[in-house]
Each structure stands twice: as C-alpha cells, then as structure tokens.
Amino acid sequence: MNEETKNAAKTAPKNAFQRFFSENMGILVALIVLCAFLAIFPATGAHFRTVKNVFNVLRQISTNLLLACGMTMVIILGGIDLSVGSVIALAGVISAGCVSRYHLPLGLALLIGILIGVIFGLFNGFVISRTTIPAFIVTLATMNIARGLAGVYTGGSPVRVVTKEWQFLGAGYIAGIPVPVIIMLVVFIISLFMLNRTKLGRHIYAVGGNVKAAEFSGIDVQKVKFIVFTYSGIMAGLSGIILASRMYSGQPTAGEGAEMDAIAAVVVGGTSMAGGSGKLGGTLIGALIIGILNNGLNLMNINSFWQTVVKGVVILLAVMIDFFRNRSKNVQ
Numbered sequence: 001m002n003e004e005t006k007n008a009a010k011t012a013p014k015n016a017f018q019r020f021f022s023e024n025m026g027i028l029v030a031l032i033v034l035c036a037f038l039a040i041f042p043a044t045g046a047h048f049r050t051v052k053n054v055f056n057v058l059r060q061i062s063t064n065l066l067l068a069c070g071m072t073m074v075i076i077l078g079g080i081d082l083s084v085g086s087v088i089a090l091a092g093v094i095s096a097g098c099v100s101r102y103h104l105p106l107g108l109a110l111l112i113g114i115l116i117g118v119i120f121g122l123f124n125g126f127v128i129s130r131t132t133i134p135a136f137i138v139t140l141a142t143m144n145i146a147r148g149l150a151g152v153y154t155g156g157s158p159v160r161v162v163t164k165e166w167q168f169l170g171a172g173y174i175a176g177i178p179v180p181v182i183i184m185l186v187v188f189i190i191s192l193f194m195l196n197r198t199k200l201g202r203h204i205y206a207v208g209g210n211v212k213a214a215e216f217s218g219i220d221v222q223k224v225k226f227i228v229f230t231y232s233g234i235m236a237g238l239s240g241i242i243l244a245s246r247m248y249s250g251q252p253t254a255g256e257g258a259e260m261d262a263i264a265a266v267v268v269g270g271t272s273m274a275g276g277s278g279k280l281g282g283t284l285i286g287a288l289i290i291g292i293l294n295n296g297l298n299l300m301n302i303n304s305f306w307q308t309v310v311k312g313v314v315i316l317l318a319v320m321i322d323f324f325r326n327r328s329k330n331v332q
Contacts, residue, residue, distance in 0.1 A: 020281050026321075027268065027285045034292055044299040053295070055178055059246070061291035062180035063088070063239040065284065067262035068269075069191035070232030072283045075266050076195075077228050078208045078275025079128065079135035083120055084236040084262060086146035088255030091116040091240030093150050096159040096250030099166055106165050113241040114234060120146060121233015125226035135229075143259070150252040159250040170245030180242050187235070192280050194231075204228060209276030264311060265290050268318040290314070 021028065038048045047053055067084050074081045095113030098104040104112075120142055127138045161167075172179045195201040203224045206214040215221055239258070244250040269286030271278025293314065297307045 023279060024270065024282050024285055027270065027282060027289065031285055031289050031292070034289060034296070038292065038296040038299070041300075044296055047299050048296065055181070057288075057291050057295045058181045058184075059178045060295070061287050062178075062184040063243050064258070064261050064265055064291065065184050065287040066187055066235045066239045066242075067232075067258060068265040068283045068287050069187060069280065070228075070235035071259075071262040072266050072269075072271055072278055072280055073191075073195060073204055073228045074135070074232050075263070075271050075273060076204055076208045076275060076278045077225065078211070079225070079229070080139065080263070081124065081229065081232045082136065082139040082259050083124060083142040083146060084232060084239075085255035085258035085260075086143045086150065087117050087120050087233060087236035088240035088243060088258055089150040089250075089252055090120075090146045090153075091237040092244030092254050093154050093159050093250030093252055095241050096161045096166075096244050097153065099163065100159060100161045106163075110169075110241055113244075114237040117233040117235070117237020117240065118230065119233070120236070121230035122226075124233065125229035128229060129222040129225035147252075154250070154252045156252060158252075161244075161249060166245055167248055168245070170242050170247070180246065183238075183242065187238070188280065188284065195280055200224065200227060205276060260315075261290055261311075264315045264318070267315060273319065286318075 038044045041048075067088075071081060071084070091113040094116055095109045098109035098112050099106060124135070124139055124142055127133060128135050169179055174182055195204065203214070203219050206217065206219055207221050207224050211221060214224075236255075240255065243254055247254070265287040266278070266283050267273065267286070268289055269279070269282030269284070271282065290311070293310065294307065297310065302310075
C-alpha cells in the first residue's frame with residue numbers, strides 16, 4: 001500500500017498537468033491561434049512580439065484576473081457579482097484620497113482601500129446568504145451605491161497622487177517584472193489553493209451543483225455564500241488600488257465595464273453560468289484571451305466601439321458553447 005501511495009504521489013503532478021491541457025484544450029488552441037495571428041499580422045506583428053508588449057499585456061490583465069479569481073468562485077456557486085467594477089472606483093478614490101488629501105501612511109491607505117472591498121463583499125454576502133433575493137439584484141444595487149459614492153467623494157474629478165511609493169504598486173518593477181503581475185500570480189496561486197485544496201472549495205462546487213443536496217449533506221450554505229462574496233469584494237478592493245496606482249490617480253469612472261471583462265474571462269475559460277463546474281486554470285486562459293484580444297485590437301487601431309462589439313461576440317460564443325456542452329451532458 002505504501003508503495004502504491006508513493007507511485008501515486010509521483011504521478012500526481014503529471015496527471016494534473018495532463019488534466020489541465022485536456023480540460024482546456026479548446027481555449028488553449030484558441031489562445032495559440034490568436035497569438036500566432038497577431039504575431040504574423042503585418043499591422044501588429046512588429047509590436048506584438050516585443051517583450052515590452054508582453055509585459056504590457058500582463059500588466060493590463062492583472063486587475064481583470066484578480067476580479068476573475070473572485071468571480072470564478074461566485075459563478076461556480078451559481079451567483080453573479082456586478083458590483084466589482086464600481087467597488088474598484090470607490091476603493092481607488094478613497095485610498096488615493098487617504099494619501100493625497102489626508103496624508104496618511106501608504107500602508108494604512110492601502111488597507112483602507114481593501115477594507116472598502118471587504119465592506120461591500122460582506123454586505124453582498126450577508127444579504128445574499130440570509131435572504132432569497134437573487135445575487136444579480138443585490139449586486140446591481142451595490143454597484144450603483146459604490147459608483148455613486150465614488151462620484152460624491154470626488155465631485156466627479158480625479159484624486160491625483162504623485163508620490164513614487166504610491167505609483168510603485170501599479171507601475172513599478174521587481175527584478176524586471178511588473179509589480180501588478182507579481183501580485184496577480186500570488187493571488188492566483190492562493191485562489192487556486194482555496195478552490196482545489198480546501199474544504200471550502202469542495203463546498204463551493206457542492207452548493208453550485210445542488211443547493212438542497214449540499215444542505216442535506218451538512219454544508220453550511222449561508223457561510224459558503226458569505227465567504228465567497230466577501231472574497232470577491234476583497235479582490236475588487238485590491239484591483240481598485242492597483243488600477244489607481246497605475247493611473248497615478250483615483251478615478252470615479254474607473255472600473256466601468258470591469259465586471260463584464262471579469263465575467264467574460266470566467267465564461268471564456270469554461271466555467272458554467274449554471275454553477276457547479278469550472279476551473280481557475282481556464283479562467284487564467286480566458287483572461288489572457290480577453291487581454292490579448294484587447295491589445296491586438298488596439299494595435300490595429302480598431303475603434304473602441306467595435307472593440308466592445310467584438311468582446312460581446314466572444315462572450316456570446318463562449319456562452320453558446322457552454323449551453324451546448326451542458327445540453328449534450330444532459331442528453332447522455
């Protein structure tokens with residue numbers, strides 16, 4: 001038995017690696033084809049292939065992937081969080097204001113920005129877990145509340161921060177790697193561990209798959225919902241700080257449409273909107289596809305309105321693929 005256990009331990013990483021490719025083969029092929037096209041296309045190739053552009057893409061997707069880590073858990077749970085884009089704006093302007101207006105220490109300002117995300121996540125989680133009000137309605141309300149508060153606090157004007165310490169978080173480098181990319185990788189690994197290696201992760205899948213069955217098996221459904229929406233709020237608060245740092249200011253309009261980009265990354269990555277299934281590995285690939293698509297369209301000088309149309313088509317295709325995949329499973 002011990003020998004079998006040792007052999008299983010040796011083969012586990014390989015199996016996990018193979019499983020990642022088999023589960024995400026379709027979107028991996030799509031990512032490779034997209035990269036190959038942009039690399040050889042005359043209008044984009046020279047710029048797209050540069051190391052500077054690669055880091056630029058990774059920096060740009062960092063906030064989206066942070067949101068998508070929380071959104072993946074929310075959608076697996078069978079919910080949705082529309083408030084994250086507005087929380088980005090509120091957390092950004094409040095933390096920027098703490099530095100530029102009230103001259104608080106940088107560390108405290110960052111904690112306050114994250115605390116904004118925690119508060120909205122706690123509120124969303126409390127209402128959704130304690131009532132039968134759909135997550136769509138609750139987070140739609142908090143989306144408007146957060147966006148309105150950001151406008152009230154700033155009067156509609158940016159809150160500028162010029163200190164180098166503040167700018168380092170969103171625009172700095174460590175060993176040649178952008179700081180937001182490092183934060184993104186750390187958060188992704190933590191989220192991956194939470195979803196795949198903890199009891200909470202198993203409970204998220206169970207609740208998303210069948211709430212009643214989860215309750216009968218002894219899972220505290222209210223607690224799971226509360227934690228997941230709180231985590232999504234934390235990701236929004238952190239994203240708001242990074243984005244405000246990258247733009248050298250807290251913008252009351254920041255994060256507009258960020259919830260849609262996060263949902264797009266999750267859905268393109270193969271997570272089912274019906275709940276109960278999905279992987280963070282797929283979300284990572286989905287975020288890369290969305291980010292590289294945005295980058296490529298910008299390099300082609302495509303009108304921003306058409307870029308929105310293209311992203312809408314990509315989301316629709318991903319949802320349709322999910323629909324037909326689920327239908328084929330049900331038929332079998």
